[in-house]
Amino acid sequence: MDKALPSLGVGIGYREPILSELFLRRGSVDFLEIVADHYLDAPREKMKELELLSENFILVPHAINLSLGTAEGVDEDYLGKLAALVNWLDPPWWSEHIAFTRAGGVEIGHLSPLPRTRQAGDVFSRNVERVSERIHPPLILENITWLVDIPGAEMSEAQFVASVADQTGCGLLLDVTNMYTNAVNHGFDASAMLEVLPMDRVVQLHFAGGHTQEGVLIDSHGYATPDEVWDLMGSVVARAPVKGILLERDENIPPLDALLPELEQAREIGRRYRRWD
């Protein structure tokens, strides 16, 4: 991955309820991640919000529905809109998931894991190549959570993520909460993944807290980050040239002040390993 990417520091996923608090607490947030899909075909008011944010914060777009794992290729209409948005914002990087959300022309409505096969990796890589022709800022890829293991896997999750990163040449957005969630739900050691993942490609981290439902850990982004995730984050930051760490919060959104201690804790981890001042 390009070593010239800037070190951003600590950020938070932008959600409208915290808008004003973000402006009151400018010094506590180094960058914002926006959900790109919210600004495709958006009304004028929403675009004005984006203009305001882009004038005042470093923004990193995070796409959800590009469906890079779809065998028929990416939706050109969606890609066109996404390209217009990302190229206009000109962020240091942008991100999508190692997943698919569309198959056979049908929208699935959520991020689905890819079969961990070479063939799926080839499809993914081809789609990334097409996307790179239209979107100029570098793309980084995020690992997702999965509940059902698709049969026929040729490799482990970490091996698959490593292989996709290698084939596409993209950096990684490592969601440490997703790693932990998968490890809990499928009974493996999350830190063992770090031995396999290409740590030099890790650009950004996501972290959040989930909840347990009927014995399954759900990455709901609605609760405090558990200790195990903090430990995992420390291990990743110690090994990877992380440029940014971002808190995701989608449910039970409290006042921003209540989230600042988590941001500060992440900042401190970055400082400890000299990822930023």
Place this chain on the structure above:
Amino acid sequence: MRKPLPTAIVFAVTEIDMPHFLLFYGMFIVAVWMGARFWLRAGDSSKGVAGLEVPAEPDPYKIAYLRGGREEVARLMVFKLVRRGYLKRAPWTGSGFLKWEKIFQAEGVSPQYLSELESRVYNQFNVPRGGKEILDRVPNIIQSHCNGLRRELEREGFLSPSELIQRDWFCGVVGGLMVVSVGGLKLAEAWQQGPISVAILILMGIVGVAGLGLLCFRAKMTIRGRRYLDRLQRAFVHLKNGPESHMHEGGDAMVLAVGVFGVSVLAETEYAYLNSLWEQASYEKGSVAGGTTGCGSGGAGGCGMCDGGCGICGGGDGGD
């Protein structure tokens, strides 16, 4: 002997037949508008969107001045003194239906931590003061502070400099005289043609002058200033709906909310009586400019009502 040029032009204009003259007059008015527009654009220094970022530490007084001039700064300063416990609500005076809100100095509070300017304002409240009295006194006390704010806002291109406003007035008056005099040349002839010709001529003259008014008598707040205020109001929109929920931020958020949106944000708070105080001031003054829907009234709509460039609103009395 050859006539001098202006006389020749006047002669040529009066020579045009009446129905054709109306066409000529219409074209003349449009030409005057275009000339005025060219003149105004040449003098506008407030173009561009650079430097419209929301400051990390916004100055509520500066924003209040941008929004509504000296009176808005006065309202904000009084609110801040109330909020910090130096001033408080006086018992109602008056009788029956009409209850007058007044505020005065709170007991047992030493003003030693107030700035010199705040102390001078605070000293005005040794007796209970109503809204009109406050607005008669406080703006004069804070005049020099406001002059500094105005210069800063002019330098940043958010308010039109006084010279520019004078220049625009000059343009409007000259253009208006041109429109009226050319129309006036044919008024007598139009009279002979009948009342319809007169009505059309007068109507065209009115439209011509009104158009110039819209063009020339610019608001004190520049387009850039309006964009900046719009960004501030968007950024702090949640303070508008519930400034009290941000009290944990040292109280400044509430002062900021009043600076950005005006005292109307206090409507659902314990300070709602301040709204009544200023409304009563408008009532007492009996003036449109002080009314709740006008600029400088402290309404949340602020100068959005006056964006069209009424010249009276926008920067309020900032150009004093």
